Amino acid sequence: MNPVYRIILILIVLFLIFFAAVLFADNRRFVVRRYVVRDRRIAKPVRYVLLTDLHEKVYPPDNEKIVDAVREIGPDAVLLGGDLIVYKKAVKGGDFCENSLSLVRRLAAAAPVFYVNGNHEQHLMEDGGKDRLYERFADSLKACGVCLLHNSGRDISGTLLQGLELPMDYYERFHMRTLSADRIESMIGQNRPDVFTVLLTHTPDQFEAYADWGADLCLCGHIHGGVARLPLIGGIIGPQSGFFPRYSAGVYERPIPGADKRTCRMILSCGMGMHKMPLRFMNPGEISVIELVPQEA
Numbered sequence: 001m002n003p004v005y006r007i008i009l010i011l012i013v014l015f016l017i018f019f020a021a022v023l024f025a026d027n028r029r030f031v032v033r034r035y036v037v038r039d040r041r042i043a044k045p046v047r048y049v050l051l052t053d054l055h056e057k058v059y060p061p062d063n064e065k066i067v068d069a070v071r072e073i074g075p076d077a078v079l080l081g082g083d084l085i086v087y088k089k090a091v092k093g094g095d096f097c098e099n100s101l102s103l104v105r106r107l108a109a110a111a112p113v114f115y116v117n118g119n120h121e122q123h124l125m126e127d128g129g130k131d132r133l134y135e136r137f138a139d140s141l142k143a144c145g146v147c148l149l150h151n152s153g154r155d156i157s158g159t160l161l162q163g164l165e166l167p168m169d170y171y172e173r174f175h176m177r178t179l180s181a182d183r184i185e186s187m188i189g190q191n192r193p194d195v196f197t198v199l200l201t202h203t204p205d206q207f208e209a210y211a212d213w214g215a216d217l218c219l220c221g222h223i224h225g226g227v228a229r230l231p232l233i234g235g236i237i238g239p240q241s242g243f244f245p246r247y248s249a250g251v252y253e254r255p256i257p258g259a260d261k262r263t264c265r266m267i268l269s270c271g272m273g274m275h276k277m278p279l280r281f282m283n284p285g286e287i288s289v290i291e292l293v294p295q296e297a
């Protein structure tokens, strides 16, 4: 064989081996990413763990590694950012979310757990009560001791943890409805600029509206890190926007209109699982740790 062809062939084989090895590893591991947010309105430190998009995934043997990691982190609360389930699996029936519920039960024994719907649960909810599937799922979460934040909020050490759940038309592929600050206000009320407000909501795609409403920090998932991640490029595929989603992972910032020097930050988790495309490349699962820290005057 021509030596040049031989080198090309060797390079292709090496690349395929690398690709397969990374794919294999990233489908089976998760990392812990830490974020620190400082603000003068935060009176006492608060530590959150954010878990999103489990989609019933099990990290072998039984998700105990996730529970161990959360226990070690020692959060004040665990936030579940939606998509614990897979909608299509749920409507087929059976024990549709036993894997996720088993995990949630153990997490709730370690820390208070708060939850908002992702699009998969929202879809189930909007199905018009088919076999009371959503109600059964929600009742199971409550039985685990989870607090469901259906467009409601809780005071956490003087900060506000506010849940926001969007109807399915805000998740339409390629024809996504644009959210406005007024619409958010009609769902969860007016923003209180005197209170540091954490908005727990599934999709990052409405970040502009969250900032316009006045959220200080948004915690989101949904994009799964863009399935595959490349250096300098980021995520490759998003659920609504197709290739190269605008938001795929990490921290984003926008000014809050009309608020002097206040910034809306968004922490976008890569999530823990996957469903339609059961692969993650250079994109392991993510447990996000968010530290809210008082800022000195």
Ligand SMILES: [Fe+2]
Pocket (backbone or CB within 6 Å): 053, 083, 118, 119, 120, 202, 221, 222, 223
């Ligand atoms: Fe989602």
